[in-house]
Amino acid sequence: MKLSLSNGIFCKLKLDENFAAVKKLGFVNIEFNMKSIKKEHDRDVYRVQKALAASGLNCLTLHSAVLHVKDPIEVHQAVYYGKISLECAHALHAPLMVLHSGVSKKLPRNLREQCLDEIFNCEIKPFAKKLGIKLALENLSYSSTGFGKNVAELEEVLGVIGDGDMGITFDLCHALESKETDNLLEKYGRRVCNVHMANKSHKPFTEPKLELLNFLTKLHGYGYDGPITLEITHKASIEEITKSKDLFDSLLKNFGT
Numbered sequence: 001m002k003l004s005l006s007n008g009i010f011c012k013l014k015l016d017e018n019f020a021a022v023k024k025l026g027f028v029n030i031e032f033n034m035k036s037i038k039k040e041h042d043r044d045v046y047r048v049q050k051a052l053a054a055s056g057l058n059c060l061t062l063h064s065a066v067l068h069v070k071d072p073i074e075v076h077q078a079v080y081y082g083k084i085s086l087e088c089a090h091a092l093h094a095p096l097m098v099l100h101s102g103v104s105k106k107l108p109r110n111l112r113e114q115c116l117d118e119i120f121n122c123e124i125k126p127f128a129k130k131l132g133i134k135l136a137l138e139n140l141s142y143s144s145t146g147f148g149k150n151v152a153e154l155e156e157v158l159g160v161i162g163d164g165d166m167g168i169t170f171d172l173c174h175a176l177e178s179k180e181t182d183n184l185l186e187k188y189g190r191r192v193c194n195v196h197m198a199n200k201s202h203k204p205f206t207e208p209k210l211e212l213l214n215f216l217t218k219l220h221g222y223g224y225d226g227p228i229t230l231e232i233t234h235k236a237s238i239e240e241i242t243k244s245k246d247l248f249d250s251l252l253k254n255f256g257t
C-alpha cells in the first residue's frame with residue numbers, strides 16, 4: 001500500500017504553495033483534488049501540470065470536480081466537470097480518477113438512471129478509456145447531496161454505469177459515519193483501487209484504533225496494494241497531520257510496502 005495525501009486540505013492556497021505544504025509534511029504522493037483550482041478553466045490544466053512537475057510530487061490519483069445533478073438540464077455541466085478533470089488527470093499522469101455518482105439523492109429514480117446513463121455511459125467512460133484512465137466510484141457520506149452512500153445505492157448506480165472496468169474508492173470516514181464499513185468491504189473488497197483514509201468527520205487517525213486496524217487487515221486480505229490517501233479536514237493541525245503520517249508510515253510496513 002502507498003501512502004498519499006489529498007491536497008484538497010490546502011485548496012485555499014495557491015498551487016505552488018499547496019504543493020510546497022504537502023512536501024513540507026514529507027509526503028511524496030498526492031491525490032490531486034480539483035477543488036484546488038478555483039474554476040475549471042480548460043487551460044488551467046497546463047498550469048497544474050507545470051506546478052506539479054516543479055514540485056517533484058507523484059500524482060497517484062485525481063479527485064474529479066463534483067456536481068450532483070438535481071435536474072437533467074445540468075447533465076452538460078456534469079459532463080464538462082468530468083471531462084476537464086480527466087484532462088487534468090491525463091496531464092498529471094494520474095492513472096486513476098475518483099468520482100461521485102454525480103446525481104443528487106433528490107432526483108427520482110427514473111431521472112437518476114437517465115442522467116447516470118447520459119453522463120457516464122455516453123460521455124465520461126468512453127473519454128476515460130480514450131485517455132487510459134481508470135475510474136473509481138466513491139461511497140458518499142450520509143450528509144452528501146449526492147446519491148451512493150451504501151451498498152443498495154451503489155448497486156443501483158453500478159447497475160447503470162458499472163461494467164467490469166469501474167473501480168471503487170473506499171472512503172473509510174464516510175463508511176464509519178454511515179456504519180457501512182463491513183457491508184461495503186464485503187461487497188466491493190476486491191474492486192477497491194483507492195482508499196480515502198480518515199476517521200469520522202475527516203479527522204486524521206493519530207492512533208492505531210481497533211476499527212482502523214480491522215479495516216486495513218481486511219483490505220490486505222483482499223490483496224489490496226493501492227493508495228492509502230489521507231483525506232483530512234482543513235481544521236486538522238499540522239501536528240495532527242504529522243502524527244497521522246507517522247502512524248501510517250509505520251502501519252503500512254506491516255502490509256507489504
Ligand SMILES: [Zn+2]
Pocket residue numbers: 138171196231
Ligand atoms: Zn472521500
